[in-house]
Amino acid sequence: MAQLTIQDATLKPIADKVLAGERLSFDDGLALFRSPDLLTVGWLANYVREKRHGGVTYYNVNRHINPTNVCVAHCKLCAFGRDPNAPGAYTFALEEVYQRAAQGVREGATEFHIVGGLHPDLSFDHFLEMIRGLKQRHPHVHLKAFTMVEVHYFARIAKLTIEETLRKMKEAGVDSCPGGGAEIFHPRVRKIICDHKVSGRMWLSIAKKAHRIGLRTNATMLYGHVETFEERVDHLVLLREAQDETHGFVAFIPLAFHPDNTALAHIPKPSGYDDLRCIAVSRLMLDNFDHIKAYWVMLTPSIAQIALRFGANDMDGTVVEEKIYHDAGAKTSEFTPRGELERLIRAAGRMPVERDTLYNPIDRSKLPPIIPATPPGLVSLGV
Ligand code: V47
Numbered sequence: 001m002a003q004l005t006i007q008d009a010t011l012k013p014i015a016d017k018v019l020a021g022e023r024l025s026f027d028d029g030l031a032l033f034r035s036p037d038l039l040t041v042g043w044l045a046n047y048v049r050e051k052r053h054g055g056v057t058y059y060n061v062n063r064h065i066n067p068t069n070v071c072v073a074h075c076k077l078c079a080f081g082r083d084p085n086a087p088g089a090y091t092f093a094l095e096e097v098y099q100r101a102a103q104g105v106r107e108g109a110t111e112f113h114i115v116g117g118l119h120p121d122l123s124f125d126h127f128l129e130m131i132r133g134l135k136q137r138h139p140h141v142h143l144k145a146f147t148m149v150e151v152h153y154f155a156r157i158a159k160l161t162i163e164e165t166l167r168k169m170k171e172a173g174v175d176s177c178p179g180g181g182a183e184i185f186h187p188r189v190r191k192i193i194c195d196h197k198v199s200g201r202m203w204l205s206i207a208k209k210a211h212r213i214g215l216r217t218n219a220t221m222l223y224g225h226v227e228t229f230e231e232r233v234d235h236l237v238l239l240r241e242a243q244d245e246t247h248g249f250v251a252f253i254p255l256a257f258h259p260d261n262t263a264l265a266h267i268p269k270p271s272g273y274d275d276l277r278c279i280a281v282s283r284l285m286l287d288n289f290d291h292i293k294a295y296w297v298m299l300t301p302s303i304a305q306i307a308l309r310f311g312a313n314d315m316d317g318t319v320v321e322e323k324i325y326h327d328a329g330a331k332t333s334e335f336t337p338r339g340e341l342e343r344l345i346r347a348a349g350r351m352p353v354e355r356d357t358l359y360n361p362i363d364r365s366k367l368p369p370i371i372p373a374t375p376p377g378l379v380s381l382g383v
Contacts, residue, residue, distance in 0.1 A: 006040050007037045007040060008035045008036065008040060010031050011031065011032070011035055011041070011044075014031060015044055018044045023287055024284055024285055028284075028285075029232075029236060029281060029284075030229055032277075032280070032285075033229040033232060033233065033281055038273060038276060038280075041277060041280045041284070042280045042309065042311070044284055045280035045281070045283040045284050046280075046310060046311060048284060048311065049292070049311050049312070049313050052290065052313070054351075055349070055351045056313065057308055057312075057313055057350040057351065057352055057353065058314040058315070058352075058354075058355040059314065059317060059338070059342070059353075060110060060354060060355050061108045061109050061317060061362075061370070062104075062112070062144075062316075062317035062320075063103070063112055063113070063319075064112075064114075065092075065100050065104075065112055065114050065321075066116050066324070067114065067130065068091040068116045068117050068122065069081060069088070069327075070082055070083070070084050070089050070091055070117045070119045070120070071117025071118050071119070072120050072196075073117070073118050073196050074196060075194035075195075075196070076194065077183065077193040078194075078262060079261035079327040080117070080323055080328070082117070084121070091119065097130055097133075097134070098133060098137060100321070101134055101141070102138075104141075105138055105141060107318070107371060108338070108364075108367065108370035110142060110362060111141065111142045111143075111357045112142070112145070113144050114130075114143065114144070114145035114178075115147055115180055118149070118150065118153045124154040124157060124158035124160075124165070124168070127146070128169070128172040131145060131169065131174055132172050132173055135172070135173030142175045142357040143174050143176075144178050145169070145174045146169060146178075147178055147179070147180040147181040148181055148182070148198065149197055151169070151177070152198045152206060154169075162205075162209050163209055163213065166210050166215060167213055170214070175357065176216045177215060179217060179218030179220040181197065181198070181203060181220075182200070182219055182221060182222070183200075183220075183221075184200070184221065184223070185200025185201070185204070185238050186200065186227070186231040186234055186235065187200065189226055189231055192226050200235075200238070204238060204239075207246075208246050208248070211246035211247070211248020216249070216358065217248060217249060218250055218251045218252070219252050220252070220254070220255050221236070221252075221254050221278075221282070222257055223254060223256065223270060223274070224270025225257040225259075225264055226264075226267070232281075233281075233285070236281070239252070239289075240286055240289075243286070243288045250357070250358060252282055252293070253292075253293040254278040254279055254292075256274075258329050258330055259329070260329025261328055261329060275303050276306065279307045290359070291359060292312045292313060292314065293314040293316050294307035294314065294316070295316045296316060296332065296341075296344075297319055297322050297330060297332050300331075301344055304344070305344045305345075308345065308350050309348060315344070317341075318335060318338055318341065319336065320335045321334055322334040338370065
């Protein structure tokens with residue numbers, strides 16, 4: 001193993017713990033965030049990443065579908081949600097959802113990632129019908145649908161318990177849930193960035209309930225706005241404790257705040273330095289999470305590629321149509337083809353492995369050939 005030269009002496013006892021495979025404490029997490037010695041923090045995260053996954057880096061072929069951006073929550077952090085009659089508000093008819101899904105399948109998608117706004121007039125039954133319709137049309141595609149925030153809202157409007165809501169989702173065909181809406185669990189932060197959203201405690205409780213009925217979920221952390229390092233570490237430790245209880249989280253995705261067009265537009269975007277630090281500290285603190293994702297849409301493909309040497313072992317998917325980050329000023333593409341994801345991974349000295357949502361490797365030779373995606377707004381040239 002290569003020698004580690006630690007520049008920041010406060011990291012020495014933490015490095016000893018990491019190399020001995022010991023769990024890091026809250027104070028260790030804080031010291032990792034505070035340290036200017038990003039290379040040591042990254043080296044340690046990469047050590048853990050390679051111990052778990054060697055050089056393997058996962059990606060998937062997926063298709064994001066956001067059925068509506070109409071939302072009653074009005075979170076300050078968000079540029080996606082709209083009032084029903086506001087400019088740019090949309091709600092897809094079920095047929096439009098199915099068209100996007102069918103296009104996704106032609107493009108080789110093995111997963112639909114489905115999240116949307118909290119619509120004041122659409123019933124829970126409407127969304128269950130959408131899921132049933134998708135499952136019936138594409139039984140082999142994994143439906144990763146609805147965040148804990150949506151589950152909470154569905155339970156409220158349908159007057160069901162959280163367990164009943166989750167069971168109905170599962171019966172209709174939901175296979176797992178995405179990790180959005182976690183933001184930062186600490187109530188001080190939630191009061192500022194997403195006052196009307198479920199509390200952090202409730203988000204965790206719903207995720208654990210999902211796990212207990214056999215629905216795996218992802219987890220996220222939105223960083224780079226008003227939160228302190230202590231509040232980031234608190235978030236990570238709460239997730240780690242929940243994972244100790246249920247082992248139901250699949251992957252963790254740190255999400256960089258994008259301020260444009262939000263009510264927090266005065267806050268500067270997190271730097272590349274902070275992006276890499278968040279990936280690395282997450283890898284080190286979340287010792288019971290198998291996978292740390294570098295979501296290229298929000299990090300940019302270049303930073304996501306470097307993150308593969310700072311603790312991340314997954315680049316997320318092809319995506320194709322992305323609204324949440326692009327409404328908030330993301331300059332990245334909405335689509336990265338499978339071949340380009342593989343090229344980026346190889347260029348970082350890693351080995352690309354296409355996976356399904358639950359990280360089983362996919363053998364493309366057993367699937368129908370991919371018809372290349374037409375990114376939104378572009379007309380296919382048929383070549
Ligand atoms: O829940 C909203 C965040 C999330 C902004 O589970 C913002 O595999 C930054 O959860 N700036 C949606 N972030 C994205 C998400 C996700 C993405 C990729 C993979 C998975 C997965 C999940 O984006 C929201 C919220 O936390 N968000 N607005 C913003 N202005």
